[in-house]
């Protein structure tokens with residue numbers, strides 16, 4: 001990798017500043033963030049550095065230096081795209097479509113300027129093959145000849161990203177400071193790069209990305225969502241409080257064991273290693289230094305109840321392999337009991353349950369066939385949880 005490598009990172013939020021931006025800057029890459037948050041953008045432009053508090057087994061305070069920022073709407077982001085070697089994103093799955101047009105305009109500029117330097121784009125979102133989805137959004141903005149340029153000079157590299165970074169509590173005094181757990185994992189699909197693969201310590205390469213994406217989704221995310229939804233039912237406010245409840249911990253372990261059985265059968269993961277992976281995740285949830293609210297982890301339940309997400313996708317796997325799923329069913333039922341008036345999706349789920357009944361709500365949000373066996377099990381579990 002050349003010393004003058006430049007990256008543009010969309011989304012200077014928790015993962016942007018606390019994980020991906022830091023990792024790129026630590027590798028000597030000149031990082032420019034693009035965001036719509038004036039406070040964060042202006043502070044980055046002025047200070048060109050920020051502090052990351054790493055908390056957990058190895059607590060340390062790190063200064064990330066040499067960074068800059070652009071406002072995603074009012075600054076000339078496409079001109080920057082014309083000059084960088086990498087683009088990364090951590091904006092959230094629903095915002096990805098909003099950054100696609102700027103990326104497309106930047107790519108057109110590169111073509112017009114005769115730029116033949118490879119550009120690699122990596123979406124770091126909780127999505128299965130997020131970069132491939134971003135690629136479709138970008139291609140939709142381009143002509144045939146521009147698409148041919150993309151095929152030759154632009155790589156869209158899928159990735160799995162894992163580090164727990166809740167919003168920082170002291171953000172009023174320092175809008176850039178961010179607190180992160182010690183653990184981090186960023187795995188990218190080595191088969192999708194255009195040109196040389198950059199050597200970035202902390203960016204792991206694989207040619208089996210789907211296995212790692214599903215391992216993270218079916219374990220960390222399934223377990224986290226289960227902790228949130230069961231924790232909310234018992235009146236807890238944070239993930240650490242909920243996982244320290246023995247009954248919840250046991251349910252979360254059982255749920256991850258069920259989704260884990262799917263992973264073991266599908267990808268051949270070693271049983272003992274997978275049990276260790278689950279144990280490690282439970283410890284991460286317990287991290288006493290992270291104030292991780294249940295409403296953050298349980299947010300947007302409609303997205304989380306989707307067919308390709310952390311609850312229904314592993315449930316579908318248990319049906320495919322004909323293995324136990326009682327705990328997954330209970331976690332899904334708990335998601336249907338999740339109430340939060342500040343969360344539009346939670347409000348919508350409760351409205352639909354009230355207006356159309358739980359049977360109809362389950363099939364509507366999960367895409368499972370109404371009155372099918374799994375639907376009936378979820379409804380039954382919902383009624384048991386409600387009566388408890």
Ligand SMILES: NC(=O)C1=CN([C@@H]2O[C@H](COP(=O)(O)OP(=O)(O)OC[C@H]3O[C@@H](n4cnc5c(N)ncnc54)[C@H](O)[C@@H]3O)[C@@H](O)[C@H]2O)C=CC1
Nearest residue numbers: 011012013014015035036072090091092093125126164165
């Ligand atoms: N926080 C975490 O622990 C983890 C989050 N993720 C994923 O990372 C992604 C980002 O999550 P967080 O960092 O937690 O969210 P966040 O809300 O802290 O950061 C998102 C950032 O995107 C910015 N943004 C919104 N619209 C934009 C636009 N049009 N252009 C540029 N920036 C824009 C927001 O202002 C915000 O700063 C999500 O997909 C999430 O699922 C993945 C692993 C861990």
Ligand SMILES: O=P(O)(O)OC[C@H]1O[C@](O)(CO)[C@@H](O)[C@@H]1O
Nearest residue numbers: 126163164220221224296297299
């Ligand atoms: O960011 P999402 O998809 O709403 O879900 C929250 C999840 O994402 C994470 O922030 C990161 O994987 C987890 O902490 C949690 O499981």
